[in-house]
Amino acid sequence: MVAAYSVVGQPVVRGEGADKVSGQAIYTSDITLPGMLWGQVLRSPFPHARIVSIDTSRAAQLPGVHAVITGQDIPDRRVGRLLRDCPVLARDKVLFVGEKVAAVAATDPDVAEEALLLIDVEYEELPAVFDPLEAMTDAAPTLHENLASYPGLPRPMSPVNNVFAHNVWDKGEIEQGFAESDLVFEHTFTTQLMHQAYLEPHACVVDIDSDGRVQVWANNKGPFMLREQLAAVWELPQEQIRINPCSIGGDFGGKGSFMDVPLCYYLAQAAGRPVKMVMDYIQELMAGNPRHPGLITLKTGMKADGRIWARQARTVFNSGAYGAFKPRVHLRGADHSGGPYRIPHVHIDSYMVYTNNIPCGHMRAPAKPQVTFAVESHMDLIARAMGLDPYEFRMLNVLQDGDANPVGEEWLNIRAGDALRQAAETAGWYQPKAKPYTGRGISISDQPPGSGQSAAEVQIDADGKATLLMSLWDTGTGAHTVLRQVVAETLTLPVEDVGVVIQDTDAVAFESGPGGSRVTYTSGQSALGAAEDLREQLTVLAAEYLGGAADSVTLQAGQFQAGDGRAMQLKDVAAQAVATLGEPLSGQKTYTAPPSEYTSYCAQVAEVEVDPETGEVTVNKLVTAHDVGTVLNPLTHQGQIEGGVIQGLGYALMEEMETEEGRVSTLSLGDYKIPTIKDIPELVTVLLEPAGGPAPFASKGIGESSNTPVAGAIANAVYDAIGAPITQLPITAERVLRAIRGKEG
């Protein structure tokens, strides 16, 4: 099914790249407005405390300070992406170290910072709880006494203390499944707090303009959803708020958050001037919205012949102080606790738990890296206990085309087994290992493209140049280039003749924005639809100009061709049309994507070498095999694969925000370690023959595929190398050394 495309499938370099590397691209922190002030926040040093009093009088007197506000100065309303549980500024209580307690707007950032030192807050410390299991007991302090009153709280409410979401997935009869099993295995896995480590920290600018409209610049990838959240907390009509586009310096799931925007408005209001707030990385690491730590217990019933018969999963996610930073309240990826395997009896419980830790948010394939590490490690523990080869054990159980997955979903054209086979074959699964303490590990996961809503317009001008207009921010993935290719292909134009204009939130009704591997599918379909609409209009006009019927006119390589052989250049049609109309011709499409019928599997094999004397792990090679659709742009596609693998490697081996009593200890990117180029292994990418997808030209999403299976593959390779499992991430030298010594007794 390889169709001949001219622009689709080409390695087109990203359009905005030159602007970025030359410093021309405008990010939020580049926005400067006349009279603009700088906002800074004072954060709580305690994980749980009552605010007895705040005295801001000394700060207010500092020259250059225009406003100092506390929770008492602003309306008592909470904000959230769905669950509205987070105060804009703490009122009576603080629930984590780093919570915002007061804010200052001043003429420059140093003055603002100095003013913070002049704010006196008296706290009365309260008993705190950091461990989610402890938080779930009745003995733990209840962190949100008014939970039931929060808008967005899922119903029915959990009776368990500090649990704000309890999700269940059920298939078959779990008890019966265990009763019918010959063997039962149970293991618990622990994953860490992880920061998205984007280059650009959270920033925003808020200006209340002379018409009373609130102008917002923020590095938020979901501006329409941000507008809804802001309208709710500010109690303003949405139309009164405009979110203006900016480049976003990396997202990885973290930039869907409102962060300081709600507060910035109150500062701007109090000061009567525009205000800018930019977090530094210390604040990012102390109070961003990182990936949830997970505590995952898997219990599996096995048939003696190696078939998985029952799976019970309990995933406990430490959400920290607030649930506001998640668009769905829970983490849907917990539904992957069965993995891509045929399992007749499944029961999954997933808990979101409040503790006095940093509130967590979304990060690249929310919950899937956590549960996939657990599921894939558990698979190897079972395989080894049963004397099965981990690859063959997976092949025996992996979903086949036509199967429903462990939570009952059915996908078209399941190629999980193919992905596993290709990964194993490419990695030389059965080849003898070069030396002792080297190991191979295999892992698999899947990610369907996310659905959403998108609006696009494609215009063509008198020169035959097209422009794609969308309210879709650039998060650095190269998506706009891919969308230009989609438009160019449809109009048979060279890609250089298709430009992009990023619009603000006034321009269209709604756009979901990037997230959940959605852009190529949802926004791709709207761009495609708009281009098709324009092509149809041009075809009708071409037929008119050529004096034929529209259905006899076809567009090929920039030229309209009538049945009788007469032809007219597309740009001439456009010129004539624009001359007649007096404005550019425009095609439009608003697309609401139904849930995708396809998912996309990614299987990986890691090869590691362990130094048994220091415990250091070196990943020598990683094979990543992808069940793809049409690859629209091999450069951006590969960029997503490579970036994901590297992020997965950091998750597996080194990245961890360590906390003590709720206080994040690793407050710099020296202490919070992300991989460097020297840590990156040889990467071999295998793309399966494209076989359909819901996005334009039978393509699929790729953004959240490669990051998910990495930790499982590396953990299993380390297990293979040292003969002892490590059930806690990251797999540091210290833990490996301990595992080796534990095994030696």
Added chain:
Amino acid sequence: MHPFQYTEPQTLAEAVALLTAAPPVDARIIAGGSDLLDEVKEGIIAPGRVVSLAGVPDLDGIAETDGGLSIGAMTTIADLAAHPVIRAGYTALAEAAGGLATPQIRNVGTLGGNLNQRPRCWYYRHPLTPCLKKGGDRCYALAGNTKYLCVTGGDRCYIVHPSDTAVALSVMEATIEVAGADGSRTLPIGDFFVGPGVDVTRETALEPGEVVTRINLPRPAALGAGGQPPGSVYLKAREREAGDFALVSVAARLGIADGVIQQAAVALGGVAPVPYRARAVEEYLQGRAISAVDAAHAGTLALPDARPMTDNGYKVVMANNLVKQAVARLTAG
């Protein structure tokens, strides 16, 4: 960031004067700035004046002298790592320098700054934990996470000295030349670093206003007939391949003649508040025929006085194994 006055003196005397001028303003030396500016931005220090050494003559460069090598304090780590004489004759130092931090930091960071950098203990670096080293009233590590802290030599404070070059210099009988208001003095490297038992707020013997000017490496003593220049090696265990401090590191230098070890120097990093001389290993090796060396046994002598804290027992295992590897490497063939 706290504002400060930035000065660029053109002579050493002027630099010392700016560091000590009344009224005291907490004046600090800046070399490459890769640690100093972090400390200011993180709010650990708030100097009123920063004194750059960039314009002071004769602090840069590596010179061969009658006695050996003389390295200016402003020499960058990258230059140190690339220098042919250091690579050939002082290999452990070249390896320590070439493998530390990142290429960017090695290009701006200086040897003087590397030796004088402040500890990485994350309580020291954290804005919310005013520990003893910052003039506070307690050591937060005692009730906290100690996985990166010391296994020996702690005394109220339990840091490890972060410098890799310091460990390598410790096996090379290096001396540190220091200039101050009262003239200059020269300290053996073993006296340059001081533990928390001496003063919990600093890591070196430098007095306020003193500047490290040069680091001198004596030429290794001539060995008898059949003698080779001593070989040295630097090994470092870490959590990522670049931009990461040592979990444990070892520098070893052995002078061997006629198959017998004439001189042995072994030092460990990542285990103590100062570079740690593994005297027991040295004693075991000194005078021993290389054919009779049991590297694994040498390893077990690495830290006879180790008293690991709750989370860092693994460092002792690493130290034993790294010493074993270093000794095996230097006595092979």
